[in-house]
Amino acid sequence: xxxxxxxxxxxxxxxxxxxxxxxxxxxxxxxxxxxxxxxxxxxxxxxxxxxxxxxxxxxxxxxxxxxxxxxxxxxxxxxxxxxxxxxxxxxxxxxxxxxxxxxxxxxxxxxxxxxxxxxxxxxxxxxxxxxxxxxxxxxxxxxxxxxxxxxxxxxxxxxxxxxxxxxxxxxxxxxxxxxxxxxxxxxxxxxxxxxxxxxxxxxxxxxxxxxxxxxxxxxxxxxxxxxxxxxxxxxxxxxxxxxxxxxxxxxxxxxxxxxxxxxxxxxxxxxxxxxxxxxxxxxxxxxxxxxxxxxxxxxxxxxxxxxxxxxxxxxxxxxxxxxxxxxxxxxxxxxxxxxxxxxxxxxxxxxxxxxxxxxxxxxxxxxxxxxxxxxxxxxxxxxxxxxxxxxxxxxxxxxxxxxxxxxxxxxxxxxxxxxxxxxxxxxxxxxxxxxxxxxxxxxxxxxxxxxxxxxxxxxxxxxxxxxxxxxxxxxxxxxxxxxxxxxxxxxxxxxxxxxxxx
RNA sequence: CUCCCCAUAGUUCAACGGACAGAACGGCUCCCUUCUAAGGAGCAGAUGGGGGUUCGAUUCCCUCUGGGGAGACCA
Numbered sequence: 001x002x003x004x005x006x007x008x009x010x011x012x013x014x015x016x017x018x019x020x021x022x023x024x025x026x027x028x029x030x031x032x033x034x035x036x037x038x039x040x041x042x043x044x045x046x047x048x049x050x051x052x053x054x055x056x057x058x059x060x061x062x063x064x065x066x067x068x069x070x071x072x073x074x075x076x077x078x079x080x081x082x083x084x085x086x087x088x089x090x091x092x093x094x095x096x097x098x099x100x101x102x103x104x105x106x107x108x109x110x111x112x113x114x115x116x117x118x119x120x121x122x123x124x125x126x127x128x129x130x131x132x133x134x135x136x137x138x139x140x141x142x143x144x145x146x147x148x149x150x151x152x153x154x155x156x157x158x159x160x161x162x163x164x165x166x167x168x169x170x171x172x173x174x175x176x177x178x179x180x181x182x183x184x185x186x187x188x189x190x191x192x193x194x195x196x197x198x199x200x201x202x203x204x205x206x207x208x209x210x211x212x213x214x215x216x217x218x219x220x221x222x223x224x225x226x227x228x229x230x231x232x233x234x235x236x237x238x239x240x241x242x243x244x245x246x247x248x249x250x251x252x253x254x255x256x257x258x259x260x261x262x263x264x265x266x267x268x269x270x271x272x273x274x275x276x277x278x279x280x281x282x283x284x285x286x287x288x289x290x291x292x293x294x295x296x297x298x299x300x301x302x303x304x305x306x307x308x309x310x311x312x313x314x315x316x317x318x319x320x321x322x323x324x325x326x327x328x329x330x331x332x333x334x335x336x337x338x339x340x341x342x343x344x345x346x347x348x349x350x351x352x353x354x355x356x357x358x359x360x361x362x363x364x365x366x367x368x369x370x371x372x373x374x375x376x377x378x379x380x381x382x383x384x385x386x387x388x389x390x391x392x393x394x395x396x397x398x399x400x401x402x403x404x405x406x407x408x409x410x411x412x413x414x415x416x417x418x419x420x421x422x423x424x425x426x427x428x429x430x431x432x433x434x435x436x437x438x439x440x441x442x443x444x445x446x447x448x449x450x451x452x453x454x455x456x457x458x459x460x461x462x463x464x465x466x467x468x469x470x471x472x473x474x475x476x477x478x479x480x481x482x483x484x485x486x487x488x489x490x491x492x493x494x495x496x497x498x499x500x501x502x
Numbered sequence: 503c504u505c506c507c508c509a510u511a512g513u514u515c516a517a518c519g520g521a522c523a524g525a526a527c528g529g530c531u532c533c534c535u536u537c538u539a540a541g542g543a544g545c546a547g548a549u550g551g552g553g554g555u556u557c558g559a560u561u562c563c564c565u566c567u568g569g570g571g572a573g574a575c576c577a
């Protein structure tokens with residue numbers, strides 16, 4: 001990346017250890033750095049020491065920033081680096097677990113956050129060179145409370161989860177056994193199957209569907225986990241229940257892992273699951289949980305410390321969506337029935353617009369879900385602006401008689417790079433930087449910002465430069481082809497289609 | 503009562519501790535003999551209050567206010 005090249009050029013010039021920035025901000029040169037401010041040195045002196053063929057000009061501005069302008073060679077170098085994107089992953093294994101909705105009903109719009117965010121994050125990490133596994137945990141243990149609850153409803157002894165969807169599923173069903181666990185599990189499997197189908201239709205592919213029942217409970221993993229924790233002397237009995245000393249490792253209090261009834265608590269299952277994951281040798285495990293699980297973060301982190309897990313564990317919390325109707329704000333609640341299914345939203349608004357709608361927001365934002373706005377946005381969504389720019393690129397490439405070469409080589413510039421071309425190149429070379437930034441801070445919405453900016457930059461280029469018939473047509477076609485490639489890559493990471501025509 | 507998250511234009515959202523806080527939608531002006539006007543150019547409009555750390559704070563710390571979550575031997 002050109003940013004890294006500039007960084008090392010500066011490092012060489014100052015020859016000191018300092019954690020400085022090299023950033024882009026179109027207002028201030030192509031790249032800019034605060035190195036002089038941090039070192040409290042005369043920026044001019046530092047600027048004079050930097051000699052690089054990639055830099056054509058250094059400006060000193062503001063409270064001592066160095067603003068860099070790339071030379072033609074710098075621009076071309078940046079474009080060359082596009083091919084080998086970032087490489088920080090080096091094939092390390094990362095696991096991303098997301099959605100993991102209970103198999104007791106359909107996915108609602110709250111699940112959409114985890115779904116699209118997790119998918120896009122996994123895509124980005126993959127692009128950055130990590131080996132990513134996407135995993136979905138199915139809470140389907142026959143011992144678990146919600147499966148039993150579901151079972152009760154099925155047997156007519158309760159009303160939990162009783163949606164029209166479930167009612168339809170239960171029509172004309174007769175049960176030979178009178179066992180809540182068994183019937184609950186049977187129906188949960190069917191619901192899960194429906195959900196998996198639906199998730200696939202969203203363009204999300206999981207590498208592993210991890211069943212709590214089959215891969216933990218049936219394999220006696222709960223028992224093994226308790227034994228392990230006992231061996232570590234981390235458990236004790238109180239009031240007939242088994243407790244884990246999580247408070248020793250940063251949790252607010254100790255937690256029950258086996259209830260006095262002998263049933264296991266969900267927390268134990270979660271520990272067993274994470275032990276299973278850790279054993280697989282990931283460099284990093286990323287869990288995306290709903291806001292209702294935020295209270296569990298501390299206890300899981302406590303277990304990580306307690307057992308000395310080697311894998312990094314990042315638990316991301318997706319904040320709740322609230323439903324807004326006019327001035328009224330409602331909590332999404334299954335019980336109150338003001339739940340909106342994700343499939344209905346997709347049906348109404350379209351998958352591309354829905355994905356954009358979700359992905360442009362950071363995970364920690366409390367989403368105010370205004371259904372009317374979402375519908376309105378189906379027509380005014382920025383995603384169409386981005387796609388439209390892509391369609392224009394296609395149109396140019398199709399109309400030109402010249403073949404689109406892969407590379408926009410230095411010689412193509414013909415000695416002079418015009419402003420619109422230059423701006424477009426600068427935006428292109430920010431692509432790997434955006435990927436790198438996201439792998440560090442997981443702020444996936446940067447990608448939608450980037451996509452929009454790239455489309456916008458291209459639209460200006462389109463206005464100013466007539467490609468077909470120009471004397472530089474060959475070079476410009478190569479640039480357009482490259483832009484299309486990067487735009488397609490970006491949309492692919494977001495899981496959004498790139499139509500050839502609109 | 504304790505813990506966690508949030509508070510930015512009229513609205514929905516952005517902003518690795520950096521410069522003059524960006525977009526979109528909505529409002530107001532302009533631009534179609536030009537490779538797709540689903541486009542482009544421009545105007546108006548915002549960091550909840552008070553402290554602190556820093557050369558520099560939307561960002562970090564404290565506090566107040568206002569929202570939302572979590573606080574079961576439910577998940």
